[in-house]
Amino acid sequence: MSAVRRLGIFGGAFDPPHLAHEALAQLAISQYALDELRIVPTGVAWHKSRALTPASHRVAMSKLAFADLPQARIDSRETLRSGATYSIDTLLELRAENPQAELFLLMGEDQLAFFPQWHRFQEILQIATLLVAFRADSMPANAQKDPINQGKIKHSTIHMPASPISATQIRQLCSHSQAIDHLVKPSVARYIAEHRLYLLT
Template sequence: MILPQHADPSPANVRRLGVFGGAFDPPHPAHVALVESAISQLQLERVHVVPTGQAWHKTRTLTEPMHRLAMARLAFEHLPQVVVDEREIRRAGPSYTVDTLRALQIEFSQAQIYLLLGDDQRRSLQSWHEIGEIGRIAIICAAGRDVAVRAWNEKLDSPEPPVKLPDTLQARILTLNMPLMPHSATDIRVLAAQEQTLTGLVTPAIERYIHDHHLYRPH
């Protein structure tokens, strides 16, 4: 079911709910492609894009929440199914996905929740806080590993280790079919710090936002 433009269903009418969290510092085309693939392949009626608040697992300081929220809204504004959700930014203390899923499970009590993951997130699943509870609440939908992606990984000096997860959790993981999109928020921040063009790495609106607010430049 694809909702008409600007439709915003009530929680009682949502049967398939996607949740996609991340720093979005900045959001880039691979983020958007993942959500578009999930909407199409899972027939999601609504997707909550949830920028991270206080990221317990990141060593670097994230860009101010107001900027990451604004860029997320610019990145996903063309998708009527998407709601940019501020709850983790407004929540005090570390941001844990399990807390967000529990809250959404209460709000959308009739919906099946699908947790959307990029490949980097998929590879770190075994370290997530209360990963067993996450798997109980949501079906985990990770970006696919197509032939091109596997060939790209084989060129790495240190190939990634296999993800070791309990069989009961592994059974709750689906694969989203996606092409290789080697976009990196880290690379984008480096280029922005050097005041180089970001054409093709972010949308024109986000590039303007980064430029206008002097994001990622050395202090």
């Protein structure tokens, strides 16, 4: 009897994708023996107050950022939907397409704090196992207020090294024409420069 296929889903704006995103993907694949990891750039993000960079750029940058991970596959389905994008819809589609697979949904601890506000979040818990990334530099501060630690939300943990990288920081550096080579892959940095993304207008 063949082993159950393990399929991970890593959604996000990826605006832009950076080295911490890649590190999380690598750790999830290795720690949980994922056979495949779908990288799913967000379409219309209901929870974002700012407008996202056009999906074509975010998909292209994601292909560059995760190119070295053979298990990673860029899945642009959410960018093709009209209206708000919800994770439950993607999970239901993937379950229908992969009925024998075990699904794992990756998220950061910051997303976890708002998880009970996600659309049909209880259904998500029935479909997929949550893999939540906790950074070493933030565990003590969040240990008491983290709802998972109180047993409210079933999860599995991905332990990550300390990482101060954020997409917001990268966009701010780009807006002032400052170097970002230490925060993103060289290919992503070149793409951002060539397409003049995140510059102040």
